[in-house]
Amino acid sequence: MNARQNEVCLLYSESDKAIASLLEDALNYYSINVWKAQNISIGSKIINQTTEMLDKAKFVIVLWSNNSVKSALLKNLASEAKKNNKILIPVLIENIRIPGEFLDIQPAYLVNWDGDHENEQIVKLWRLIQDKVLKYRSKKVGFNQFIAIFGLVLTGLSVIIAITTPEVRCFFKLQCSENTSSEKTIKSSEVTSQSPVETDLPNPIKSTPTPQPIIENPLPNKTSAPTVPDKNNPSIQQETVSQQSVEVEGFIFKLKSCKRLNENVKCDVLITNTLKDRELRLYGNYTSKRSKFLDLEGITYPADSVEIDAIKNNYYVSTQLIQNANVRLSVSFIEIPLQVKKIQVLNIQAEGFDSPKSLKDIQFRDIVLSK
Structure with a gap:
C-alpha cells in the first residue's frame, strides 16, 4: 500500500x-x-x-x-x-x-x-x-533507531557510575581503599601469629596397602570404531535451493533471477511449452493487463516493458512456442526505490492458454533482489 x-x-x-x-x-x-x-x-x-x-x-x-x-x-x-x-x-x-x-x-x-x-x-x-x-517512513525508522541507541547509552552510563563506587570496585578487585586493605592485613597477621593448638589425639594408624593381583596378558581395551557418515543420509547432504517454477496448462515458468541495476529491476523467466506448438502473449503494461510486483511494504510497481526472442515492447510481446523448446522472458521495472530489497509477489500476466478464460496470472513469491 x-x-x-x-x-x-x-x-x-x-x-x-x-x-x-x-x-x-x-x-x-x-x-x-x-x-x-x-x-x-x-x-x-x-x-x-x-x-x-x-x-x-x-x-x-x-x-x-x-x-x-x-x-x-x-x-x-x-x-x-x-x-x-x-x-x-x-x-x-x-x-x-x-x-x-x-x-x-x-x-x-x-x-x-x-x-x-x-x-x-x-x-x-x-x-x-x-x-x-x-x-517519511525512512525518517521515522531513523528516529526510532536514535531513541534505541540513546537508551543503550544511558544504560551504559548507569553501569559505569555503579562500578565507580569503592565497594563495587573492591568487590570486582578493581581497586580497594587503604582502610579496607589495611584491615585485611591486620586480620591476616593476627591469624598467623597465633600458635597452633596442641591436642592429645593419638597418631593415626598407618595402614599398609593391600597388594593388587597382577593380571598377565591383559586384554587390550576395546576402542569404538570411528563412525563413518552415511552419504545416503539426506540430513547430512547439503541442501540445494531449487528455483521457483509454476506450471499452467502445459507451460512451465521457471524464475531464473531478479536483478537490480541502480533504480531498475529485471526479472528473467524461462518458459517451456510441454504440449503442441502454440502462441503465447506476455504483458508488460497494457491498459488493465499488466505484469507487476509487490514489495514488502505493500507497494505495487507495474512493469515498464517485456522482452522475448529479442523483441521488446512496453505493452506486450507474442511468440510461437515450439513443443519442449525453451524461451527466455525478461520483465523490466524502472524507478524502483533503493530501499526495495525483496519482492513479495511477482505477477506476470500471460494470454493464449487453451481455456475459455485465457488470461492467467503467473506468480512467484519472496524473491531477493540480486546485483
Whole structure:
C-alpha cells in the first residue's frame, strides 16, 4: 500500500464530485487510500470533520476548477494545509488560473481527463505520493533507531557510575581503599601469629596397602570404531535451493533471477511449452493487463516493458512456442526505490492458454533482489 489510511485528503467543490470520484478510483487502483472531503460547503459538522482529517493527512490534493476557485471555504482549507506544512498537490481539471497563493506549486494537469488509470499525470501523481511516503517512513525508522541507541547509552552510563563506587570496585578487585586493605592485613597477621593448638589425639594408624593381583596378558581395551557418515543420509547432504517454477496448462515458468541495476529491476523467466506448438502473449503494461510486483511494504510497481526472442515492447510481446523448446522472458521495472530489497509477489500476466478464460496470472513469491 502506497499510503496509509487518512494520509491523503482530497478537497474539491461539490459540482466536481464526478471527477473527484474518478480520481479516487484511479488512486485506489495504485493502492492509495483517499479520504474525500465531501460536501465541504454544507454544514459545520462536515467542516469540522474535514478539518480533523486535514490535521491527520500528510498529502492534500486540491481539484481546481471554475467552481472551486470561487469557494472561499475550499481556499481557506487549502491555505491552512499549506501553512501546516502538508504536502499540497494542486490538480487542474479546468483551464483556469489557480489562486495566487498556490502558484508556486506545480499542478497536475487533468483537463478533459476521462478516468484512464494509465494517464501520464496519474502515474506521476502516484509516484510522487509513493516517494514521499517512503522518505517519511525512512525518517521515522531513523528516529526510532536514535531513541534505541540513546537508551543503550544511558544504560551504559548507569553501569559505569555503579562500578565507580569503592565497594563495587573492591568487590570486582578493581581497586580497594587503604582502610579496607589495611584491615585485611591486620586480620591476616593476627591469624598467623597465633600458635597452633596442641591436642592429645593419638597418631593415626598407618595402614599398609593391600597388594593388587597382577593380571598377565591383559586384554587390550576395546576402542569404538570411528563412525563413518552415511552419504545416503539426506540430513547430512547439503541442501540445494531449487528455483521457483509454476506450471499452467502445459507451460512451465521457471524464475531464473531478479536483478537490480541502480533504480531498475529485471526479472528473467524461462518458459517451456510441454504440449503442441502454440502462441503465447506476455504483458508488460497494457491498459488493465499488466505484469507487476509487490514489495514488502505493500507497494505495487507495474512493469515498464517485456522482452522475448529479442523483441521488446512496453505493452506486450507474442511468440510461437515450439513443443519442449525453451524461451527466455525478461520483465523490466524502472524507478524502483533503493530501499526495495525483496519482492513479495511477482505477477506476470500471460494470454493464449487453451481455456475459455485465457488470461492467467503467473506468480512467484519472496524473491531477493540480486546485483
